Amino acid sequence: MKTRRSDRLIDMTRYFMERPHTLISLTFFAERYESAKSSISEDLAIIKRTFQERGIGILETIPGAAGGARYVPSIDEDEAREFIEEMTENLSSQDRLLPGGYVYLSDLLGRPDVLRQVGRLIARQYIDKQIDAVMTVATKGVPIAQSVATYLDVPFVIVRRDSKITEGSTVSVNYVSGSSERIEKMELSKRSLKRGSHVLVVDDFMKGGGTVNGMKSMIEEFESELVGITVFAEGSFEGRRMVEEYTSLLKVDEVNTVNKTIHVSPGSYLKKVFGKQQSNQEA
């Protein structure tokens, strides 16, 4: 039975959004809804326009017999700015202060709505880049990596600071933990990453940058390429960071454990991704 346009549009939108970056042919939809390809093409034009106007993402249409359409998730500047500003307010609370200049994030990074937006933001930053895998270090970076990997439709790999026999044979690297000046070790299963992979590194928090620097070394051990580094938040750090090139969604720019104050502002993300001066309260 032929499906009405209104019903097709709802089902097609759901179908695309559940399969980011997946090419779906016109023939598939024509058969699914028992509709003419010309009607499906019109449907795709409506979805493409609406996705663009609402900042939902890009619907790439590929012409020809092997063509079809592919949904590329994105987020527009207004929604990105609104989320980041909401997070800065949320984090600027003294009961989030932890010893050593760390900030308690686990409640936020356990919320599906926050993880969805973080995944969209970071996927948007690398929308034009080839990413074969997202890398993070256990534990708190894992939900972020999973969300970003979902929106990029690529695997995520978890570097560990401990050895597990269930990981099989591993590659291990030693690294200097920037915040503690200690030599630490991290491991990654040899099965995780193919040589020549393009890798995006994400994590929840950066202080001295030692952990992220360790992941950079790990990527080199796998003869792969680091495409970028993006963290949810960067801490205030007096010393010289172990990495220079990275992006943060948020920046803890003032922590005072004596009088228990903390101030969080937007990180470098908005300027790097949207290239605009941040609003005056962020400057």
Ligand SMILES: O=P(O)(O)OC[C@H]1C[C@H](OP(=O)(O)OP(=O)(O)O)[C@H](O)[C@@H]1O
């Ligand atoms: O920039 P650095 O000075 O290296 O610090 C950032 C590290 C430390 C912290 O991890 P932990 O809380 O140590 O470990 P887990 O994520 O397992 O809780 C955080 O999640 C980053 O991975």
